[in-house]
Amino acid sequence: MIVGEQVPLARLSTLRVGGPARFVCEITSEEEVRTALGIARTQGLPWRVLGEGSNILAIDAGFDGVLMQMKSTGIEQVHEGNGALVRVAAGESWDGFVRYAAKEGLWGIENLAGIPGTVGASPVQNIGAYGTEVKDSIVSVSVLNTETGAIEEIPNADCNFGYRESRFKREPELIILSVTFLLQKEASPQLNYADLLRAKEQGASMETPATIGDAVREIRSRKFPNLSIYGTAGSFFKNPVIAPDTFTALRDRYEALPGYETANGVKIPLAFVLDKILALRGYCEGNVELFSNQPLVLVAHAGATQEEIDRFADSIAQKVFDATGIKVEREVRMFP
Numbered sequence: 001m002i003v004g005e006q007v008p009l010a011r012l013s014t015l016r017v018g019g020p021a022r023f024v025c026e027i028t029s030e031e032e033v034r035t036a037l038g039i040a041r042t043q044g045l046p047w048r049v050l051g052e053g054s055n056i057l058a059i060d061a062g063f064d065g066v067l068m069q070m071k072s073t074g075i076e077q078v079h080e081g082n083g084a085l086v087r088v089a090a091g092e093s094w095d096g097f098v099r100y101a102a103k104e105g106l107w108g109i110e111n112l113a114g115i116p117g118t119v120g121a122s123p124v125q126n127i128g129a130y131g132t133e134v135k136d137s138i139v140s141v142s143v144l145n146t147e148t149g150a151i152e153e154i155p156n157a158d159c160n161f162g163y164r165e166s167r168f169k170r171e172p173e174l175i176i177l178s179v180t181f182l183l184q185k186e187a188s189p190q191l192n193y194a195d196l197l198r199a200k201e202q203g204a205s206m207e208t209p210a211t212i213g214d215a216v217r218e219i220r221s222r223k224f225p226n227l228s229i230y231g232t233a234g235s236f237f238k239n240p241v242i243a244p245d246t247f248t249a250l251r252d253r254y255e256a257l258p259g260y261e262t263a264n265g266v267k268i269p270l271a272f273v274l275d276k277i278l279a280l281r282g283y284c285e286g287n288v289e290l291f292s293n294q295p296l297v298l299v300a301h302a303g304a305t306q307e308e309i310d311r312f313a314d315s316i317a318q319k320v321f322d323a324t325g326i327k328v329e330r331e332v333r334m335f336p
């Protein structure tokens with residue numbers, strides 16, 4: 001149950017920074033969640049849940065509490081019809097699940113191949129890539145409501161999904177135990193993103209969920225840093241969605257600025273602002289850098305601290321604001 005004491009969060013997160021967690025528990029079942037909550041209660045300590053730690057900035061001060069690392073496994077097809085209803089335990093690897101779906105010939109999540117993290121973390125920020133969001137395949141999320149002690153099956157419509165958003169970000173009392181997906185048996189390739197179209201033009205097969213998943217992993221491996229080499233949490237900031245007239249004014253100044261219409265405004269690639277407007281591709285201060293293949297990605301080199309990353313990220317956000325008037329938001333979340 002408790003697998004470690006005073007474990008550096010740097011070891012439990014892909015940015016590889018952060019001080020010690022007092023107790024770390026590996027969780028493989030609902031029962032173990034309840035046991036860990038009991039330990040926290042009797043010790044008078046706070047608790048937190050963590051997956052693979054691939055989207056967090058863990059603080060230098062660490063966490064004086066009980067950390068639950070979700071390690072539960074299990075992928076179960078609960079129903080077959082036109083599509084397949086698949087219930088997946090929270091601790092399963094996200095990309096492992098994408099590979100499972102591809103092997104079964106099931107469509108819907110192939111564009112999300114290669115995203116690090118667990119299945120249980122996927123609805124929290126509604127992971128998305130290349131025109132697909134995980135919310136499009138989620139039927140419901142099963143949670144333990146720690147305030148009532150009850151298990152609740154929350155239907156998609158009640159998850160308040162948005163762009164990299166959901167209610168689970170604001171309601172940490174809900175511990176995600178499993179996620180149920182509806183995947184499609186009929187082909188439904190979503191190939192309208194430039195990177196995917198380019199890969200297709202260059203001869204990549206885009207016939208099955210497996211070949212699309214492989215093409216996406218290949219694209220990502222060129223753009224995003226390898227987690228086994230670099231300390232990183234992928235894209236550090238969200239791509240901003242701005243008002244149409246703000247976009248028009250910026251476009252007058254920066255002719256090549258791309259913009260994509262959304263229901264809430266125009267989404268612009270922050271990488272363009274960082275690279276083409278601010279010339280910050282590969283920009284480095286101390287041990288922190290904007291990755292040269294994709295400047296939206298922050299890389300922490302050995303010796304970096306949370307405090308240094310914070311300062312660096314704030315200074316980047318300020319430069320963006322000074323140049324464009326856009327207030328960027330972080331995608332990566334502070335932990336705890």
Ligand code: NAP
Nearest residue numbers: 127128129130131192193194223234235239260267268269
């Ligand atoms: P990209 O493909 O260069 O796209 C950059 C930005 O332009 C994103 O905001 C993207 O929107 C938007 N965009 C590009 N083509 C579009 C189109 N045809 N229609 C609508 N919007 C378009 O981005 P990248 O940095 O190389 O990342 C690749 C993909 O992985 C992106 O979809 C990105 O969002 C995703 N990603 C997701 C996570 C995560 O879920 N945590 C982390 C890293 C990257 P979208 O963001 O809506 O795609």
